Amino acid sequence: MANTAGKFGPYPAPALTAPLRGTNTARLPARAPVRQQTGAELIRSRIALQVRLGVLAPGERLPDTGVIAEELGMSEMTVRRALETMCQDGLLDRRRGRVGGTFVAPNWDAIVDAFRDEEQAASLEDFHLLLECGLVARSADELPTAWDSGLQAVVDEMNATGDHAELLRLEACFHLGLAEALGQGMAGEEVADLLGRLCLLAPVPDAARLQEANKQHADLLAALELGRLDAAVGAVKAHRVMGV
Numbered sequence: 001m002a003n004t005a006g007k008f009g010p011y012p013a014p015a016l017t018a019p020l021r022g023t024n025t026a027r028l029p030a031r032a033p034v035r036q037q038t039g040a041e042l043i044r045s046r047i048a049l050q051v052r053l054g055v056l057a058p059g060e061r062l063p064d065t066g067v068i069a070e071e072l073g074m075s076e077m078t079v080r081r082a083l084e085t086m087c088q089d090g091l092l093d094r095r096r097g098r099v100g101g102t103f104v105a106p107n108w109d110a111i112v113d114a115f116r117d118e119e120q121a122a123s124l125e126d127f128h129l130l131l132e133c134g135l136v137a138r139s140a141d142e143l144p145t146a147w148d149s150g151l152q153a154v155v156d157e158m159n160a161t162g163d164h165a166e167l168l169r170l171e172a173c174f175h176l177g178l179a180e181a182l183g184q185g186m187a188g189e190e191v192a193d194l195l196g197r198l199c200l201l202a203p204v205p206d207a208a209r210l211q212e213a214n215k216q217h218a219d220l221l222a223a224l225e226l227g228r229l230d231a232a233v234g235a236v237k238a239h240r241v242m243g244v
């Protein structure tokens with residue numbers, strides 16, 4: 001049939017975009033799409049990740065905008081605007097004077113609680129799962145010789161501590177370390193961005209849940225070491241079920 005709209009469209013919608021009859025779409029929750037972050041959002045998520053990792057503490061002064069701009073490869077203008085928005089949201093404090101600067105809000109955790117968005121967080125966690133399954137599948141049979149990269153030490157530390165903040169820090173460390181170890185420099189940044197966004201959006205798991213989920217970290221490492229792809233992917237998926 002001739003397309004009367006011309007060579008470059010618009011084309012009629014493909015039949016598959018119509019609702020599928022006989023499938024239970026009600027069981028599939030509507031998820032917000034994981035879209036590209038703006039520069040300002042990326043700065044926001046990186047600061048959130050640094051707070052989670054203990055690199056920045058609530059009440060602590062941020063590095064100068066020039067330093068942040070250089071570290072993230074962004075313009076100082078973008079950094080200044082991002083920090084300005086974060087000040088307006090209460091996540092950061094700006095103080096004038098000789099000891100002035102931009103500081104992490106002393107009540108960071110309470111402020112962040114106001115930004116939780118479970119629907120967005122669920123989408124990001126799904127995307128994180130997709131990335132980790134891909135990394136694991138790609139690496140299962142060909143781990144670099146020194147691949148461990150301290151991941152077992154993170155698992156051991158999580159087993160040894162009951163401190164909530166420390167468990168949260170180690171939880172992020174494990175997944176950053178995994179992306180670095182398996183991603184060959186391609187996935188570390190992506191996972192850092194995702195984890196930073198999750199620090200702002202996802203509900204915070206309690207200490208018991210983090211320790212429970214650490215079992216899947218151990219299972220994953222064991223499976224990778226044995227080259228057991230099915231078990232490795234199973235551990236990643238089971239971990240997602242834990243909601244961490």
Ligand SMILES: [Zn+2]
Pocket residue numbers: 171174175213217239244
């Ligand atoms: Zn984990």
